[in-house]
Amino acid sequence: MTEATELTRTAAGDADTGAGTGAGTMKALRFHAAKDLRVEDVEKPGQPGPRQVLVRNRFVGICGTDLHEYSYGPIFIPKEPHPFTGAHGVQILGHEFGGVVEAVGEGVTNVAPGDRVSIQPLVMPRSGDYFSDRGLFHLSPDLALVGLSWVSGGMAEWALVNDYNVAPVPDTLSDEEAALVEPAAVSVYACDRGGVTAGSSVLVTGAGPIGALTLLAAKAAGATQLFVSDLNDTRLGFMREMLPEVVTLNPKRDNVGDAIRAATEGNVGCDVAIECVGNEHALKACLDAVRKQGVVVQTGLHPHDNPLDWFAVTFKDVDIRGSWAYPTHYWPRVIRMIASGLLPASKVVTKRIRLDTAVTEGFDALLDPAGTQLKILIALD
Template sequence: MNEASELTREAVTGTDSMKALRFHAAKDLRVEDVAKPPAPGPGEVLMRNWYVGICGTDLHEYSYGPIFIPTEPHPFSGAHGTQILGHEFGGVVEAVGEGVTHVKPGDRVSVQPLIMPRKGDYYSDRGLFHLSGDLALAGLSWHSGGMAEWALLNDYNVEPIPAEMSDEEAALVEPAAVAVYACDRGEVTAGSSVLVTGAGPIGALTLLAAKAAGAVQLFVSDINDTRLGFMKEMLPEVVTINPSRDNVGDVVRAATEGGVGCDVAIECVGNEHALKACLDAVRKQGVVVQTGLHPHDNPLDWFAVTFKDVDIRGSWAYPTHYWPRVIRMIASGALPASRVITKRITLDTAVSEGFNALLDPAGTQLKILIDLTK
């Protein structure tokens, strides 16, 4: 960038500050005044953030981090150390840089937060951007994140939303995309029977995505009865199972055709017992999808994998081209993502009323949104 361009960027934005929630260390999140992002350069978009969700990844960083937050400069983004959190967010475009044509100031947008080389990378060259070895993420390994008043992103990170979609729903596209991709990996289709282990936000959205894909039998397991109650309120037809009282596989087999088990089992916890329950409950030649992130090695009954002739598939994030599709699903009502919201808070209360509330073992909250307009 030449000197004139740099002066123009400074003139547009001045030296204003903004409020942001930043990660310093485990159990050390601070709401601070930081520099507002500069005016957008070529291929960049400056947006005013409106709503951001607190993700399980954010909770893990708060509890045990840094995990995904780099301690050394990221190989692509260069980000490291203190980080603005938040990768589930949406807002309104304030300014666009040269060459940006698909959005304009005033457009409401949802953020696709994956950031990576656009070419010259084996996977990116094949359109598999989410598998790039140099993958960065807004809100974890980028200079901007959703838990701030403003964000500066690449043009490919923002997708316009239609009038039919609410501002809150724009912040739910990212976790919904995780759920839709998990169902796609499991080949959920019309008439499928599906077990989801884990009644957290991703598990809840996966149930909704499975129903949108045509699944007609839905099961969910969790050791928290409060969260199972949320699932029943959200989808009255779902069969809820508490594995501390009942054997998941036995319940699923008893309810499925021929007593053989479900077609697809999707693990949304990152828990070894939940994955074993999936393998037990799925029918022969069924599919087990691993969506939750496991913190350590998980011993699995590989004899059962072979004997049952099942497929076990990972499901990492989502292809970046999913955004228009997931937006259509939510805006049309086919995937009523807003049903998972249980609380709305402000940035100033994000730690006490958000992070700590979600870590409460009682599990009285599901998805908490931070309202950045207040």
């Protein structure tokens, strides 16, 4: 067992039992089982241990992963103790969040009490496996996630995290925007994986929060032609309000590939197609719409095997690339992009709610097939 593992497991055990902390209680939204989320009074984390930080949470976003856990879970929430963190069972949700540092443990040098921070929620060994030793922490086989496989989560009044999980934010970044850095990082990485650059033409399939942020990230990277496809006209309307120049397509009425070929230079298709919904028809549309030697990026998580036309992959000479989470060193870059206005992430927020009503006004609202909400933030103080 590595020193990092021992520290993580000790923190999880102390915070779960509240042994010797005298810390009092806090409100938290916890996953018990599919369709069973409860806002409960639980033990507040005690004083942080070495290289740990106690954060008073401000805002947390409801992610598609949280919705999947609520609907069908446990999926990423471990049924048996996580091999690195030891977390399992009842779990405080929330991995898109920010707040204010309340206390720091011994050896913490990157933040101090009173600092406003955004949480980078990936938890993993800092060394000792092939990927962590190379700084590719998001690919570690022992990866865990705050809010899914760690003692704390963002859907609570306080969270206990490691020092590498907190990034200070400037005064020009609002508390709400601090909670949007995580999904924005997913989208920036997807655009990086696709090689989006100045003048690119880009298709995004799926007009959910990640799809919307990917459109914004593509524009920030210099893309000059933007297309988005979705079956929900309400969400396509959100995309036009957010980016008036975007071309919206509904596969129920439009042939996505034909429409994009007709609009792009030489009628060859788009340079990059980014799949943000985890749907086999959307991935096939990406392959159809992208030009020869273009790039297809898979960002959405597919729930089952997806047959693809591999003759077309070969004949069109395309690249198909996965995009898993983000490198952890993206946080300062994405914070700068949002704070400068280059990536106006707050445009995707459609509703703000309180923790006490998060299940009905948040989770259930986002699962409504009408699609009247895009990104919902929970205010925690």
